[in-house]
Amino acid sequence: MTEGRRVWLSVISRDNLLCLENVYVCSNHFERGKPAYAMKTFDVDWAPCINLGHDKVNVSTLQAASDRAIRTEQRRQRMEEAATSSSVASSSVGAQVSEEDTGCVFVNEGTQTDQGVLCHSKTVQTTPPQTCNVGVQTDDWNFFDEKVFLSNDSKVHYYTGLTKCALLLSTFEFVMKPFCNGEIRAFYWHSFLIVLLKLRLNLGLQDLAYRLNWLIKWPQREQLWKTMPNCFCACYGTKVVAIVDCYETKIETPSHLVAKSATWLQYKHANTAKVFISMCPKGVTTFVSCAWGGRVSDKHLTVNSGFLSKLLLGDIVLADHGFDIDEDVARMQAALQIPAFTRG
CATH class of the missing domain: 3.30.420 (Nucleotidyltransferase; domain 5)
Known part of the structure; x- marks a missing residue:
């Protein structure tokens, strides 16, 4: 027997209810004329509460519990709205570009919907735009590509422990020269890099699988x-x-x-x-x-x-x-x- 059915039978308090297959409770026994949603256990209408023929159920106590549940739900909604507003504000601040650098003015218009705040950006051209370099996030396969990976000494040192790109390249040439040629060099390069990542950072095998699953x-x-x-x-x-x-x-x-x-x-x-x-x-x-x-x-x-x-x-x-x-x-x-x- 579920918790809801047990509570309903308890508040109805009828000893002659032997078969419940065709038994219904009318709307006269609920404050708002119908039962509340099954998951709202603190609602006053979660179970029949009025006109029950006995005084075992204290409606004022149920109403107080329902009010507390409503206040808790309202506080939760306010906290979620505050968190959403702060995240939208921080993303807007991070996306601002000064007018002096680009010659463009960004005007943000917010539209309130049931799902949250939708931000629409309008670009007003004031002066001819100037070319600027922007960083593009690369995919894993491009990040571990030989030419891309050997473009930064600090990145090589962090991932492999070797101080210079030239040192990493010479080590790879010395170790893999008997095995690889121009056609399958990429495969041996990635295999060599996997070993160094495991030794240097002690990455988990599952992490390496997610990073390098495109190799197969x-x-x-x-x-x-x-x-x-x-x-x-x-x-x-x-x-x-x-x-x-x-x-x-x-x-x-x-x-x-x-x-x-x-x-x-x-x-x-x-x-x-x-x-x-x-x-x-x-x-x-x-x-x-x-x-x-x-x-x-x-x-x-x-x-x-x-x-x-x-x-x-x-x-x-x-x-x-x-x-x-x-x-x-x-x-x-x-x-x-x-x-x-x-x-x-």
Whole structure:
């Protein structure tokens, strides 16, 4: 029984109400002729209060509680309006531009609505405008771009601990020279930068994932052809687009029983999470699925991850012998190949 129904039955105080299916309370038992909203528990009309046939309910006490609730709601609304007004005022002050610098006068007109204050700006041209430099907030991908990142020594020192841009660049060239070339230099640059950010600022893995999630993207076929290793060309030509596998990692035991059952893996004797990962022949990660419970099969995870929709006609996917997805890949007019050394 809900709290509201319990209170209603208490104030009605009828012992002969055995069946409540067709019982109604008329408007004569409410101060304003109808019950109040169910969430307004301090309202005088939250439950029947007058003409009840007994004096168990003190209407004056209920009215006092209702008045206190109304005053509390009014104070809350005034505080919200004051906070909104202060935020609008501070944003207007921050957006002001002096007439001497730009030759423009900004006139703000405020219009009061039910949703708040809407500010409209009108620009009155007084003198010909002059060109000025304004800072533009860049996206994460532009911020971590090699040329943009190496444009400021203080930024390099804060994020990496190295004092100069030239020192960071020379360190990158020394460490990554055996691996990278002009075509995939950006990938190794971002990988190198992730390591430095983790060592310098101890950023959480989730934070790094949000910052750099744009690094995982599906490549164009021309990029795959240009970077295809010779060993793949000798065996499969230039048709291999992905090498797939599922990765499992141990997690804390969930408190929810369903989640605990879905993540329990018997042969590992632990609760695990499983993700589907795809990489191109060059070794760059190109697709990562959402995490699933460790008990899910590789086939089910692959089919429901969205990976198959990225395949084109004639593509070849390499997988371990445990992946029984040849029919699903064939529906996308692609082919699944299992290398001989993975067949056991």
